[in-house]
Amino acid sequence: MKKIITLLFTIILLTACSETTNNDYKFSGESEHWEAEYAYKGTEKWGGKDGRETYSNEDSYEFILKYKDSLEELSSLQKLEYSYEADSSRGDSTEEFTEPPSSVTYRGN
Template identity: 75%
Template sequence: MKKIATLLITLMLLTACSETTLNDYTFSGESEYWEAEYLYKGTEKWGEKDEKKTYTNADSDEFVL
């Protein structure tokens, strides 16, 4: 019974990890004469199609000085 419970919990955790991941980062800095900001946004999506693992990603970035 313990083995079945462990297997089910492991499968649930692995399934939860196969969702879409969002990555949003902002880096900023400044000095007396300048100010800068770097923005990064990205997504990762794991899935399955025709019994094969799939992976897609998209990202964008912006640098403002």
């Protein structure tokens, strides 16, 4: 009986010490001519090993900027600059065009 209680306690303790949190967020916004989306995915793992608390994480994000009107309207575009800021990341990009753009969507990560 004592062995069973010890085994159950150990299983409960190991289960309680290991925790995984998945984060999946999407934020979007728009103006008259542009729409943007920021997508974040992350995993946090808490646990224990050899009597020590462990932590690991993995994350990724993507920023998508899309022109809402036709590609022809961007034909005179020579330079595109944009920036974004979030709690855990920020980014900016400058793209110069020697020829008319071939897409209305721009990605940053």
